[in-house]
Amino acid sequence: MEHKFQINLRGIIDLLSEHIYSSPEVYVRELLQNAVDAITARGHVEPDHVGDIQMECHLPKGKPPMLVVTDNGIGLTIDEVHTFLSTIGLSSKKGGEQTRSGDFIGQFGIGILSSFVVSEDIVVITKSAKEPTAKPVEWRAKGDGTYTVKELDRDFEPGTQVWLTAKPGREDLFQPDRVKMLARNYGGLLPYPIRLIVGKTVDVINEGGAPWRDRFANEKDRQKVLLAYGREMFGIDFFDAVPIRSEVGKLDGVAFILPFTPAANTRRKHRVYLKNMFLSDAVENLLPDWAFFVQVVVNANDLRPTASRESFYEDSKLAKTRIAIGDSLRKYLIDLAEKRPEKMRRFIAVHHRAIKGLAVEDDEVCRLFLDWLPFETSLGEMTFGDYRQATDRVRYVPNVDAFRQIARVAAAQNLPVINAGYLHDAELLAKVPDVFPHLTVESVDSTTVTQDFDDLTDAELDAVHDFLATAEQILRPFRCSAEAKRFKPAELPALYSTNNEGRFFRSLEQSREVANPLWSGVLDNMSRRDKASLTTAQFCFNFNNSLVQKLATVKDAKKLTRAVQMLYVQALLLGHHPLSAKELAILNDGLLGMVDDSL
Numbered sequence: 342m343e344h345k346f347q348i349n350l351r352g353i354i355d356l357l358s359e360h361i362y363s364s365p366e367v368y369v370r371e372l373l374q375n376a377v378d379a380i381t382a383r384g385h386v387e388p389d390h391v392g393d394i395q396m397e398c399h400l401p402k403g404k405p406p407m408l409v410v411t412d413n414g415i416g417l418t419i420d421e422v423h424t425f426l427s428t429i430g431l432s433s434k435k436g437g438e439q440t441r442s443g444d445f446i447g448q449f450g451i452g453i454l455s456s457f458v459v460s461e462d463i464v465v466i467t468k469s470a471k472e473p474t475a476k477p478v479e480w481r482a483k484g485d486g487t488y489t490v491k492e493l494d495r496d497f498e499p500g501t502q503v504w505l506t507a508k509p510g511r512e513d514l515f516q517p518d519r520v521k522m523l524a525r526n527y528g529g530l531l532p533y534p535i536r537l538i539v540g541k542t543v544d545v546i547n548e549g550g551a552p553w554r555d556r557f558a559n560e561k562d563r564q565k566v567l568l569a570y571g572r573e574m575f576g577i578d579f580f581d582a583v584p585i586r587s588e589v590g591k592l593d594g595v596a597f598i599l600p601f602t603p604a605a606n607t608r609r610k611h612r613v614y615l616k617n618m619f620l621s622d623a624v625e626n627l628l629p630d631w632a633f634f635v636q637v638v639v640n641a642n643d644l645r646p647t648a649s650r651e652s653f654y655e656d657s658k659l660a661k662t663r664i665a666i667g668d669s670l671r672k673y674l675i676d677l678a679e680k681r682p683e684k685m686r687r688f689i690a691v692h693h694r695a696i697k698g699l700a701v702e703d704d705e706v707c708r709l710f711l712d713w714l715p716f717e718t719s720l721g722e723m724t725f726g727d728y729r730q731a732t733d734r735v736r737y738v739p740n741v742d743a744f745r746q747i748a749r750v751a752a753a754q755n756l757p758v759i760n761a762g763y764l765h766d767a768e769l770l771a772k773v774p775d776v777f778p779h780l781t782v783e784s785v786d787s788t789t790v791t792q793d794f795d796d797l798t799d800a801e802l803d804a805v806h807d808f809l810a811t812a813e814q815i816l817r818p819f820r821c822s823a824e825a826k827r828f829k830p831a832e833l834p835a836l837y838s839t840n841n842e843g844r845f846f847r848s849l850e851q852s853r854e855v856a857n858p859l860w861s862g863v864l865d866n867m868s869r870r871d872k873a874s875l876t877t878a879q880f881c882f883n884f885n886n887s888l889v890q891k892l893a894t895v896k897d898a899k900k901l902t903r904a905v906q907m908l909y910v911q912a913l914l915l916g917h918h919p920l921s922a923k924e925l926a927i928l929n930d931g932l933l934g935m936v937d938d939s940l
């Protein structure tokens with residue numbers, strides 16, 4: 342024998358209120374949505390029909406407050422009451438002759454159950470516009486899953502009334518101010534009036550509509566109104582307001598540009614209306630990932646919401662809508678770059694770090710923004726656009742210390758070298774040839790820069806031979822070889838450069854100085870193992886520098902040692918290398934010695 346499932350309505354309502362309805366307040370949304378859908382359905386059979394919704398608050402003394410929502414929509418016949426109102430999960434909006442699918446907001450056939458979260462019972466009085474001679478129908482449903490239906494003898498205009506009575510503990514949701522606030526929030530964009538009636542007072546609560554659809558005398562006025570609207574919606578003084586539109590999804594609205602860099606990994610929550618009814622202010626999946634710097638308010642007429650109303654279904658329509666929103670934003674940015682460069686610069690100043698991160702991942706963003714992005718270079722801060730005006734060869738140093746070491750020398754040679762030691766920079770520069778195929782990108786180090794150094798003549802080399810040999814001896818404990826060249830700037834007496842191995846030894850030595858005896862033994866062994874590569878750094882004297890020229894003639898060994906050591910320490914400091922204890926001692930002794938000499 343076959344049996345039918347039984348449904349425990351209370352259980353279903355609890356389930357829905359925990360998982361689908363984010364708060365009990367959404368009952369107002371569901372009631373308004375049903376009214377809007379009913380008016381839309383009536384519009385299909387009576388194209389000139391003008392919609393009207395009333396919300397009446399009753400506050401009877403000593404009894405729970407009540408809310409009556411009345412619409413002049415299509416109404417329901419007695420059969421439809423049994424079929425659609427009384428069957429959970431069945432909706433009149435999914436198919437059938439009265440439906441032009443896509444015009445309605447509801448689709449699941451569960452919305453009305455949200456009223457049971459705030460009201461013990463639901464009374465619906467309805468009259469179908471399709472059967473004007475039929476009697477109105479009254480449907481009374483209880484949260485325990487029972488309902489009664491009867492025909493009424495009184496006559497009504499076609500439409501529907503829904504009566505709710507506050508459950509104990511839910512009275513606050515029925516107070517006129519709260520109802521007004523909720524109805525304004527959910528129905529603010531509706532193109533016909535929602536009237537709130539309390540006693541004798543009647544208040545139209547949705548005057549204004551969507552501000553981005555208004556006509557303005559000029560662009561400035563429009564900006565002012567939209568930015569004020571953004572402030573009202575999100576409590577933020579936005580940088581700019583950009584109209585957005587997509588044919589697919591039938592979407593329009595406004596994107597507000599954030600005036601600050603949003604924290605990494607935070608997804609902005611967008612305020613979304615569906616067919617002019619508020620859907621959610623927490624929709625996350627509407628924008629392309631790269632548009633992290635905006636927060637939007639939009640209305641979509643042709644996207645499918647999930648049952649929770651917190652996001653849209655990931656379908657091809659949503660994907661295409663996302664692309665169209667991206668296009669609106671791209672157009673704005675291109676426009677900004679071309680017509681309002683000063684504003685673009687301010688935009689970049691706020692968002693460049695995040696844009697760099699995104700440009701690494703996304704070729705399109707890279708193409709769009711690269712020219713505007715700032716980089717530290719040996720010639721000062723420059724945008725990439727300025728940089729590539731100067732040269733087709735993009736030279737960069739992949740770490741900050743190496744950059745410090747060569748920046749002055751590169752600058753003196755008028756060589757723009759980018760410091761790509763900051764987050765994302767090196768990865769971003771690696772992508773440059775994809776975006777600008779005529780540019781070459783190379784990672785350089787101090788040896789590349791010093792290639793432009795001039796050698797001394799043979800005669801000069803002969804003259805400084807002894808000096809260099811002595812300097813080499815003085816520098817040997819520091820694993821440093823000495824050479825002599827001519828380079829710019831002349832004020833720079835010497836340049837210290839080291840390769841990766843050299844950097845390793847320097848850090849090894851510093852660790853040994855602070856390590857305990859056991860570890861310093863281990864570290865000792867490690868450094869001894871590599872006796873072969875004793876010189877891992879170069880110290881290059883600049884014979885354009887008058888001090889160095891003078892130094893090469895000094896015969897006094899003590900003076901010479903101190904001077905070479907001091908130049909060495911100074912070069913380390915210029916290159917931002919942390920000094921070892923030995924090097925610090927040299928600096929100390931040298932300075933004190935010099936002070937002593939001058940007294």
Ligand SMILES: Nc1ncnc2c1ncn2[C@@H]1O[C@H](COP(=O)(O)OP(=O)(O)OP(=O)(O)O)[C@@H](O)[C@H]1O
Nearest residue numbers: 375376379425432433447448449450451452453501
């Ligand atoms: N104000 C109304 N006027 C006419 N019909 C209504 C009204 N309210 C509800 N109905 C009918 O009751 C059915 C069930 O409504 P319910 O709100 O539960 O679901 P829905 O609106 O179809 O879908 P969803 O669960 O997505 O809101 C609707 O499909 C509609 O036929």
